[in-house]
Amino acid sequence: LYNRPPTVAVAISPERPTRADSIACTASGITDADADTPTVRFRWKVDDVIVAADSTSAFVSSLDDVFLAGQTVLCTVTVDDGHGGSGSASASVEIDDLPPQITSVMLTPTAPTTNSTVTAVALATDGDDEFVILRYAFTVDGEMVQDGTENTLDGRTHFAKGQVVGVTVTTEHDREPDSMTATPVTVQNTPPDIPEISIIADTNCPV
Numbered sequence: 001l002y003n004r005p006p007t008v009a010v011a012i013s014p015e016r017p018t019r020a021d022s023i024a025c026t027a028s029g030i031t032d033a034d035a036d037t038p039t040v041r042f043r044w045k046v047d048d049v050i051v052a053a054d055s056t057s058a059f060v061s062s063l064d065d066v067f068l069a070g071q072t073v074l075c076t077v078t079v080d081d082g083h084g085g086s087g088s089a090s091a092s093v094e095i096d097d098l099p100p101q102i103t104s105v106m107l108t109p110t111a112p113t114t115n116s117t118v119t120a121v122a123l124a125t126d127g128d129d130e131f132v133i134l135r136y137a138f139t140v141d142g143e144m145v146q147d148g149t150e151n152t153l154d155g156r157t158h159f160a161k162g163q164v165v166g167v168t169v170t171t172e173h174d175r176e177p178d179s180m181t182a183t184p185v186t187v188q189n190t191p192p193d194i195p196e197i198s199i200i201a202d203t204n205c206p207v
Contacts, residue, residue, distance in 0.1 A: 005085035006032040008040070010077045012091040016175070017073075018098045020127060022054070022064045025075035025091065030059075038079035038087075045074040069097035069128045098127030099176035102134075105169045107182045113190040114161055120151045120182060122169045133172040140165055155187065163187045 009029035017023050027040050042061035044051050053061045067073055073095065078088040105122045112118050124132045138146040138153045145158050159165055166184040171177050 003081065003083045003085045004033040005087045006030060006036065006038040006079045006081050007087045008038075008077050008079045008089050010075060010089040010091045012073070012075055012093045015093065016096045017093060018096050018127070019065075019068055020098060022062050023067075023073055023075075023093065025061045025063070025077065027059045027077040027079070027089075030079055032079075032081050032085075034081065034083070034085075036081035036083060036085075038081045041078045041080070043076045043078070045076075047071050048074075067095050069095050069130075071095045096175065097130065097173075099173045100124050100126040100130075100132040100171045100178060102169055102171060102178050102180040105167065105180045105182040107165065107167060107185045110185055111188050112155060112159075112165065112185055113188050114155050114159065115190050116155045116187075118153045118155065118159075118165050118167075118185065120153075120167045120169060122151070122180070124171060124178075135170045135172060137168045137170070138165065139167070142166075159187050161187055161189050 008027050011026050013024050025042060030038055032038055042053055042056055044053055044063050046067050051066050054064045055062050072092055074090060074092040076088055076090040078086055080086045102122060102124045108119050108121055120136050122134055126132050135149060136151045140159045141163050146153055164184045164186050168179055168181045170179040
């Protein structure tokens with residue numbers, strides 16, 4: 001009679017982890033044709049560098065805080081039957097980037113006139129310290145008038161006295177875009193220009 005090696009299946013979760021997630025590697029479907037009870041061993045690699053697991057139980061191992069966006073995490077499970085027979089299986093996953101978050105949006109000036117340029121001031125953070133691309137969708141009286149990466153709106157072209165200007169800012173992210181809408185502002189009347197007055201002495205005027 002000869003010894004038959006055990007077999008195992010392995011899965012990694014979640015499917016699209018970020019650097020903020022804990023990655024779980026689960027061994028399942030362990031079988032041994034000789035009715036042996038195999039021992040289970042886990043091995044983790046991040047971009048082909050071996051790293052230590054954060055925790056390991058009988059059939060689950062987890063990994064935290066040792067990977068960055070764009071890296072590949074590989075988990076290999078090996079089962080040994082104690083009689084020289086072994087089997088292994090691997091699963092890998094690529095670390096996704098953390099979605100950026102918008103923390104505040106405001107329009108300035110808060111009391112624009114018809115000749116003003118309204119500016120959307122937005123603050124955003126990114127957990128991977130990457131550059132955040134923002135899109136600004138400007139509305140006037142609820143109608144979209146400008147949508148793109150430009151954060152200013154020219155009043156001489158787009159709005160008049162009494163109209164309401166709004167903006168919604170959105171991050172560009174393929175999985176979880178974030179958005180926030182600013183408090184709208186109402187366009188005020190543009191004050192008239194003050195005429196310049198000058199007095200010119202008339203030398204021909206009799207005293």
